[in-house]
Amino acid sequence: xARMWDRMLYALWGVxxxxxxxxxxxxxxxxxxxxxxxxxxxxxxxxxxIAMMTFLAVFVLLVGSLGYLWTRQRAWDDLARAASEVGLLxxxxxxxxxxxxxxxxxxxxxxxxxxxxxxxxxxxLLVGGQMVRSYATNRDQGARLAAVVGIVAAxxxxxxxxxVDWWRGQHPVLFRPGAGxxxxxxxxxxxxxxxxxxxxxxxxxxxxxxxLARIEDRTLDCVERLSAx
Amino acid sequence: xxxxxxxxxxxEVAAKDLRLEWRTFESLSSAIVFSLIVLVLFSFxxxxxxxxxxGVDRIVPGVVWTVLAFATVVTVARSMELERRRDxxxxxxxxPVDRGALFAxxxxxxxxxxxxxxxxxxxxxxxxxxxxLLEVAAPLALVLAVHALxxxxxxxxxxxxxxxxxxxxxxxxxxxxxxxxxxxxxAVKCTxxxxxxxxxxxxxxxxxxxxxxFDVLYFLVALGTFEFVLEE
Numbered sequence: 001x002a003r004m005w006d007r008m009l010y011a012l013w014g015v016x017x018x019x020x021x022x023x024x025x026x027x028x029x030x031x032x033x034x035x036x037x038x039x040x041x042x043x044x045x046x047x048x049x050i051a052m053m054t055f056l057a058v059f060v061l062l063v064g065s066l067g068y069l070w071t072r073q074r075a076w077d078d079l080a081r082a083a084s085e086v087g088l089l090x091x092x093x094x095x096x097x098x099x100x101x102x103x104x105x106x107x108x109x110x111x112x113x114x115x116x117x118x119x120x121x122x123x124x125l126l127v128g129g130q131m132v133r134s135y136a137t138n139r140d141q142g143a144r145l146a147a148v149v150g151i152v153a154a155x156x157x158x159x160x161x162x163x164v165d166w167w168r169g170q171h172p173v174l175f176r177p178g179a180g181x182x183x184x185x186x187x188x189x190x191x192x193x194x195x196x197x198x199x200x201x202x203x204x205x206x207x208x209x210x211x212l213a214r215i216e217d218r219t220l221d222c223v224e225r226l227s228a229x
Numbered sequence: 230x231x232x233x234x235x236x237x238x239x240x241e242v243a244a245k246d247l248r249l250e251w252r253t254f255e256s257l258s259s260a261i262v263f264s265l266i267v268l269v270l271f272s273f274x275x276x277x278x279x280x281x282x283x284g285v286d287r288i289v290p291g292v293v294w295t296v297l298a299f300a301t302v303v304t305v306a307r308s309m310e311l312e313r314r315r316d317x318x319x320x321x322x323x324x325p326v327d328r329g330a331l332f333a334x335x336x337x338x339x340x341x342x343x344x345x346x347x348x349x350x351x352x353x354x355x356x357x358x359x360x361x362l363l364e365v366a367a368p369l370a371l372v373l374a375v376h377a378l379x380x381x382x383x384x385x386x387x388x389x390x391x392x393x394x395x396x397x398x399x400x401x402x403x404x405x406x407x408x409x410x411x412x413x414x415x416a417v418k419c420t421x422x423x424x425x426x427x428x429x430x431x432x433x434x435x436x437x438x439x440x441x442x443f444d445v446l447y448f449l450v451a452l453g454t455f456e457f458v459l460e461e
Binding site for chain 2: 121
């Protein structure tokens with residue numbers, strides 16, 4: 001069983017590496033230049049898929065947290081832990097790539113717009129969850145409290161988004177439902193491919209972190225059993 | 230003797246907290262003095278005539294809610310810190326009652342304290358920034374109550390978490406402020422609408438209704454998860 005898992009991980013690693021390689025080729029050599037924004041627009045092929053994966057990570061965090069509180073099986077907590085860490089990494093990348101694009105496009109590094117503000121608040125909540133886990137006095141407590149913070153954070157994301165959207169808005173909307181494709185053909189296929197490439201990268205990182213968390217757990221179990229005996 | 234029901238347990242926990250507060254005035258006195266200091270700091274930061282220059286509805290809502298947000302952190306953190314000192318949180322957890330009732334009781338006691346705090350802070354703000362409090366008292370009280378509820382619900386839950394890991398206000402603020410951002414935004418909007426003298430208006434009413442929705446959601450989430458926080 002473990003062997004099969006490892007083999008699948010290697011396969012995923014190979015496919016994800018290949019996909020990211022192709023994505024880089026498509027973004028810089030295949031996709032046509034955007035007429036108004038020029039080269040900086042290309043960051044959008046990385047920025048948007050990473051943002052999508054951030055929100056997928058938050059969903060996995062919610063599932064893992066609920067699963068842990070429900071069943072008390074360590075595996076669920078390991079999933080939540082992996083999702084919150086990979087989610088924090090991707091969220092950080094979103095917050096870095098966004099301003100790099102915003103400066104030439106909007107003329108400012110930062111603006112208090114719904115998606116930006118939501119992403120920043122999500123980042124703070126994910127950091128808060130990490131802090132709670134690391135301050136906890138033992139593993140079970142850390143898992144439980146981080147699960148509670150994870151659930152609140154995940155449920156809060158849509159509310160924060162909606163609230164800040166009402167507060168103010170100016171993010172470019174590329175896909176409005178029913179409005180048809182707004183992207184040129186070369187751009188649209190590059191964009192679709194990038195989403196899949198980053199989904200594979202996300203799956204790989206999540207699987208690796210999950211596997212590491214399982215190993216950590218087993219090690220700590222052994223330590224606890226040895227020190228008890 | 231049978232175990233007390235949800236309502237009875239909520240009442241007992243809240244009454245215990247309030248009795249303690251009544252005898253010592255420990256958390257309210259520190260929160261009120263703290264609020265007063267921050268209000269004075271704001272007056273220094275913006276200049277004493279800022280409210281007259283920019284208009285009361287531009288300055289006061291932001292100042293009042295920033296003060297109230299921090300004072301809320303001080304108050305709810307205190308109520309849990311007291312439990313931690315002699316490990317009475319564990320004793321509460323062992324009581325044969327619904328764990329949700331422990332949250333509800335803590336919440337009720339915190340709400341009473343925070344209600345008094347709100348009254349004091351708003352009265353002080355009216356004094357410092359010179360606006361007619363009596364004219365807007367009724368709609369302002371409604372706005373304060375609806376938003377205090379959301380802030381205190383999340384505050385009570387997160388204060389328990391911060392206390393459990395042995396950290397105080399800093400961790401509580403880190404968790405509470407991002408999570409309660411929607412309530413905070415709405416609070417400032419609604420307060421500004423009320424203070425402008427034109428009433429809540431359509432936008433204000435939408436915000437207020439949305440916040441009632443947030444309050445319900447936060448209450449249910451906190452009620453459901455509080456038990457896992459208390460567990461040893």
